[in-house]
Amino acid sequence: xxDLKFEREMTGLLLIDPYNDFISEGGKLWDRIKSVAEANxxxxxxxxxxxxxxxxxxxxxxxxxxxxxxxxxxxxxxxAPVQRAAWSRKTFEFGTWGGEFRAxxxxxxxxxxxQEHWCSSGFxxxxxxxxxxxxxxxxxxxxxxxxxxxVESTVRFAAxxxxxxxxxxxxxxxxxxQFMHAALVTNLPNYASGIVTAAEVADALLxx
Amino acid sequence: xxDLKFEREMTGLLLIDPYNDFISEGGKLWDRIKSVAEANxxxxxxxxxxxxxxxxxxxxxxxxxxxxxxxxxxxxxxxAPVQRAAWSRKTFEFGTWGGEFRAxxxxxxxxxxxQEHWCSSGFxxxxxxxxxxxxxxxxxxxxxxxxxxxVESTVRFAAxxxxxxxxxxxxxxxxxxQFMHAALVTNLPNYASGIVTAAEVADALLxx
Amino acid sequence: xxDLKFEREMTGLLLIDPYNDFISEGGKLWDRIKSVAEANxxxxxxxxxxxxxxxxxxxxxxxxxxxxxxxxxxxxxxxAPVQRAAWSRKTFEFGTWGGEFRAxxxxxxxxxxxQEHWCSSGFxxxxxxxxxxxxxxxxxxxxxxxxxxxVESTVRFAAxxxxxxxxxxxxxxxxxxQFMHAALVTNLPNYASGIVTAAEVADALLxx
Amino acid sequence: xxDLKFEREMTGLLLIDPYNDFISEGGKLWDRIKSVAEANxxxxxxxxxxxxxxxxxxxxxxxxxxxxxxxxxxxxxxxAPVQRAAWSRKTFEFGTWGGEFRAxxxxxxxxxxxQEHWCSSGFxxxxxxxxxxxxxxxxxxxxxxxxxxxVESTVRFAAxxxxxxxxxxxxxxxxxxQFMHAALVTNLPNYASGIVTAAEVADALLxx
Numbered sequence: 029x030x031d032l033k034f035e036r037e038m039t040g041l042l043l044i045d046p047y048n049d050f051i052s053e054g055g056k057l058w059d060r061i062k063s064v065a066e067a068n069x070x071x072x073x074x075x076x077x078x079x080x081x082x083x084x085x086x087x088x089x090x091x092x093x094x095x096x097x098x099x100x101x102x103x104x105x106x107x108a109p110v111q112r113a114a115w116s117r118k119t120f121e122f123g124t125w126g127g128e129f130r131a132x133x134x135x136x137x138x139x140x141x142x143q144e145h146w147c148s149s150g151f152x153x154x155x156x157x158x159x160x161x162x163x164x165x166x167x168x169x170x171x172x173x174x175x176x177x178x179v180e181s182t183v184r185f186a187a188x189x190x191x192x193x194x195x196x197x198x199x200x201x202x203x204x205x206q207f208m209h210a211a212l213v214t215n216l217p218n219y220a221s222g223i224v225t226a227a228e229v230a231d232a233l234l235x236x
Numbered sequence: 237x238x239d240l241k242f243e244r245e246m247t248g249l250l251l252i253d254p255y256n257d258f259i260s261e262g263g264k265l266w267d268r269i270k271s272v273a274e275a276n277x278x279x280x281x282x283x284x285x286x287x288x289x290x291x292x293x294x295x296x297x298x299x300x301x302x303x304x305x306x307x308x309x310x311x312x313x314x315x316a317p318v319q320r321a322a323w324s325r326k327t328f329e330f331g332t333w334g335g336e337f338r339a340x341x342x343x344x345x346x347x348x349x350x351q352e353h354w355c356s357s358g359f360x361x362x363x364x365x366x367x368x369x370x371x372x373x374x375x376x377x378x379x380x381x382x383x384x385x386x387v388e389s390t391v392r393f394a395a396x397x398x399x400x401x402x403x404x405x406x407x408x409x410x411x412x413x414q415f416m417h418a419a420l421v422t423n424l425p426n427y428a429s430g431i432v433t434a435a436e437v438a439d440a441l442l443x444x
Numbered sequence: 445x446x447d448l449k450f451e452r453e454m455t456g457l458l459l460i461d462p463y464n465d466f467i468s469e470g471g472k473l474w475d476r477i478k479s480v481a482e483a484n485x486x487x488x489x490x491x492x493x494x495x496x497x498x499x500x501x502x503x504x505x506x507x508x509x510x511x512x513x514x515x516x517x518x519x520x521x522x523x524a525p526v527q528r529a530a531w532s533r534k535t536f537e538f539g540t541w542g543g544e545f546r547a548x549x550x551x552x553x554x555x556x557x558x559q560e561h562w563c564s565s566g567f568x569x570x571x572x573x574x575x576x577x578x579x580x581x582x583x584x585x586x587x588x589x590x591x592x593x594x595v596e597s598t599v600r601f602a603a604x605x606x607x608x609x610x611x612x613x614x615x616x617x618x619x620x621x622q623f624m625h626a627a628l629v630t631n632l633p634n635y636a637s638g639i640v641t642a643a644e645v646a647d648a649l650l651x652x
Numbered sequence: 653x654x655d656l657k658f659e660r661e662m663t664g665l666l667l668i669d670p671y672n673d674f675i676s677e678g679g680k681l682w683d684r685i686k687s688v689a690e691a692n693x694x695x696x697x698x699x700x701x702x703x704x705x706x707x708x709x710x711x712x713x714x715x716x717x718x719x720x721x722x723x724x725x726x727x728x729x730x731x732a733p734v735q736r737a738a739w740s741r742k743t744f745e746f747g748t749w750g751g752e753f754r755a756x757x758x759x760x761x762x763x764x765x766x767q768e769h770w771c772s773s774g775f776x777x778x779x780x781x782x783x784x785x786x787x788x789x790x791x792x793x794x795x796x797x798x799x800x801x802x803v804e805s806t807v808r809f810a811a812x813x814x815x816x817x818x819x820x821x822x823x824x825x826x827x828x829x830q831f832m833h834a835a836l837v838t839n840l841p842n843y844a845s846g847i848v849t850a851a852e853v854a855d856a857l858l859x860x
Contacts, residue, residue, distance in 0.1 A: 087311070099345070099346075103295075103346065103348075103370075103371060104370040104371065105370060105371065105372045105790065105816075106370065106790070106791075106814070106815070106816035106845070107370075108811040108842070108843050108845070109841060109842055109843065109844070109845065110811075110842035110843060137307070138307075138311065140311075143351045143352075143361075143362070143363075144351075146363060146366060146812075147811055147812045147843075148808065148812070148842070148843075149808070149812050152366075152809075152812035152813070153351075153362065153363035153365070153366045153812065154351070154361065154362075154363070155351075155354060155361035155362070157361070157605075157606070158354060158360075158361045158604075158605065158606045161577075161582070161605065161606030161607070162311075162312040162313060162314065162315075162606045163311060163312065163313065164313045164582065166577070166580065166729065166730070167730075176838060176839055177839075177842055180839070181808050181812070184772065184773070184805050184808060185776075185809075185812075187732040187734075187771055188574075188770075188771045188772070188773050188776035188777065188805070188809075189573075189574065189577065189776070190573070190574045190577030190578050190730070191577070191730070192729075192730035206838065207838055209834075210833075210834035210838040210839065214800060214830065214831055214834040215800055215801075215804070215834065215839075217733060218732070218733055218734035218772070218801055219732050219733065219734060219771075219772075220733070221730070221732070221733065313582065313608075314582070314583075314606070314607070314608035314637070316603040316609075316634070316635050316636075316637070317633060317634055317635065317636070317637065318603075318634035318635060354604075355603055355604045355635075356600065356604070356634070356635075357600070357604050360601075360604035360605070361604065365813075365814070366812075366813065366814045369785075369790070369813065369814030369815070370814050372790065374521065374522070374785070374788065375522075384630060384631055385631075385634055388631070389600050389604070392564065392565070392597050392600060393568075393601075393604075395524040395526075395563055396562075396563045396564070396565050396568035396569065396597070396601075396782075397568070397781075397782065397785065398522070398781070398782045398785030398786050399522070399785070400521075400522035414630070415630055417626075418625075418626035418630040418631060422592060422622065422623055422626040423592055423593075423596070423626065423631075425525060426524070426525055426526035426564070426593055427524050427525065427526060427563075427564075428525070429522070429524070429525065503727075515761070515762075519711070519762065519764075519786075519787060520786040520787065521786060521787065521788045522786065523786075553723070554723075554727065556727075559767045559768075559777075559778070559779075560767075562779060562782060568782075569767075569778065569779035569781070569782045570767070570777065570778075570779070571767075571770060571777035571778070573777070574770060574776075574777045578727075578728040578729060578730065578731075579727060579728065579729065580729045
């Protein structure tokens with residue numbers, strides 16, 4: 029990864045789903061993620077990447093999952109299994125702590141919050157592509173949760189839409205190391221130009 | 237229009253932008269719309285279409301424009317003129333009366349509110365296409381504001397996306413009769429299978 | 445238009461539907477377009493814009509309509525009126541002269557030909573947005589046929605998708621001056637930052 | 653899977669990339685796929701699913717990868733790794749045997765061939781969603797190549813777009829059993845309502 033380079037004016041950080049339900053003690057899915065997230069220091073690395081991006085003057089974008097609201101799925105003819113799970117668990121329930129940003133990741137003025145996504149891709153049925161274009165972004169640094177669903181789908185969509193993508197592998201987590209492997213080793217190298225560490229991102233953005 | 241037919245289970249009513257700023261006395265754009273809207277009884281006809289749809293058991297969808305929030309456009313590299321106008325006027329300002337639904341058009345339980353659109357098409361950068369598909373909708377009856385911008389763009393997008401569209405010509409309005417003519421006579425007959433009256437919609441949906 | 449400025453590296457020329465059926469003597473629709481096209485010297489201006497773009501080093505993109513092939517619409521549940529017309533006329537029939545580029549507009553090496561569009565927008569259901577992104581294009585100069593359908597829909601979509609658009613008003617044509625007015629005066633000023641002449645494009649691109 | 657049910661009029665078979673380069677002896681990628689494909693009788697099962705669909709009167713859709721042409725990627729600012737691989741190998745080269753359908757999978761009259769996709773999803777930058785909508789399709793049965801790239805991306809996109817998806821697990825293949833597992837066991841159960849065998853599809857469609 030000696031060649032990790034970003035055109036700063038055209039590069040944005042994309043943070044996916046930093047909700048309490050995912051990454052805070054007491055969150056609905058934290059117990060399933062905790063083991064992997066602690067093994068790779070996922071949260072400190074997400075903070076490092078965020079801090080790096082702010083220092084380097086990159087714009088920060090958030091792709092956040094639909095916060096569950098009553099009535100969301102009852103009238104749908106078909107519901108994808110991943111949505112059925114969110115429905116039954118009321119994941120990221122609107123108006124509850126679980127559906128709030130973990131405190132350190134609350135958006136700051138100037139950050140861009142895309143519309144909530146219904147399934148896994150931050151691009152599908154949202155204004156994320158528009159916001160990236162309107163801000164002149166072509167390269168994305170991606171961090172957040174969880175690796176084999178929302179992160180992977182967002183990266184697959186980003187590549188299809190024409191973006192250059194770098195995934196921060198120690199700033200994501202998953203339910204198991206096997207799932208991490210499926211996302212980070214098997215699949216994402218097809219769609220992301222780089223699968224790197226938070227430290228490598230900092231080196232590329234802050235040292236030059 | 238003797239052949240106006242809808243498959244009820246696959247037909248939805250799409251109401252576009254029934255905000256106070258557009259269609260209530262005192263709204264920011266009402267004075268510009270009032271003349272045309274009163275000439276064709278736009279608001280009573282919008283209510284008639286809504287009432288018809290509810291009686292016929294059609295699902296109702298809302299395509300609502302982005303409510304203006306500070307910071308919306310300041311950081312964009314490019315802003316389309318229609319967005320520049322919304323920015324300078326603070327049209328549909330979030331948290332104000334102008335950015336609320338006119339009272340008779342407040343969504344009811346079971347209605348579907350698509351994500352807010354940034355420009356003119358209710359489909360662009362929103363979940364409207366997803367919500368229509370998830371509810372099995374293929375045919376759209378379209379009413380609302382204003383004819384040559386949001387209505388026309390939404391209908392153009394609907395046709396491109398594969399929907400069959402009927403526009404209710406006396407349940408829309410515009411800044412001038414010339415603009416109405418551009419939308420309803422010059423352009424929309426290319427994209428909508430029917431350009432009809434609210435009474436014709438009622439006949440087709442309630443009489444059989 | 446004293447402020448007409450393009451960032452050359454991020455600007456592309458988009459030519460819409462320069463088919464024989466539209467703009468060559470003997471083409472299926474030429475007789476309907478001829479009067480307006482000759483009044484504003486549409487074809488010489490399209491050539492001027494193309495020549496200007498090549499001299500200025502802009503990349504050239506083509507958004508071409510589906511060439512009619514037997515079976516295209518027979519199995520569709522719904523067909524938009526503008527598609528029904530193309531079907532009955534066999535407009536731009538595949539394998540015929542009418543479905544070929546007018547000779548002066550045949551793509552050159554390095555030009556990008558987007559997939560054919562089924563309705564009016566060069567962006568809908570095609571790879572045009574992808575190709576523009578992959579080539580780093582954010583600003584579009586648009587010329588071609590016809591003003592109130594394909595040109596207008598393509599510009600509406602471009603604005604929704606986040607592009608900055610300039611329309612060349614004397615390098616397009618239509619079935620009547622009224623239709624030209626609907627597109628160029630009533631509607632497109634909402635979505636295009638500039639509605640200019642071929643000479644103004646040349647001034648902006650070649651004089652600096 | 654006792655509950656595998658399809659509404660026939662709304663169900664389509666989607667075949668992904670049945671090119672000689674993937675699944676014919678002598679194809680550029682066949683040697684890498686062969687081991688998995690022979691272990692699960694992928695090709696006979698693809699044929700079984702196709703035959704079942706035709707007998708049951710389902711419409712057949714094809715999502716085919718861009719056939720390589722010189723100049724495809726040279727001018728792109730960014731090229732995704734999976735595209736870089738296709739570029740260097742000239743996979744599915746236009747005008748060569750490798751870029752043709754394997755003989756048994758050549759489309760028949762009435763079948764629908766979507767525009768070629770540039771990356772992995774059959775939906776991205778193509779008319780596949782439009783063609784499905786125009787034919788009234790809401791449920792997809794998916795078979796073809798290869799599991800962790802094109803099949804998985806197409807299924808992820810289909811779920812995001814609102815389709816109900818069933819994947820035929822013995823009518824797909826991959827470079828290794830580990831890649832098959834990543835797609836069929838780790839990821840796709842989130843997005844597909846069913847991961848079934850060709851025999852189960854036949855039971856559901858032909859026995860009733």
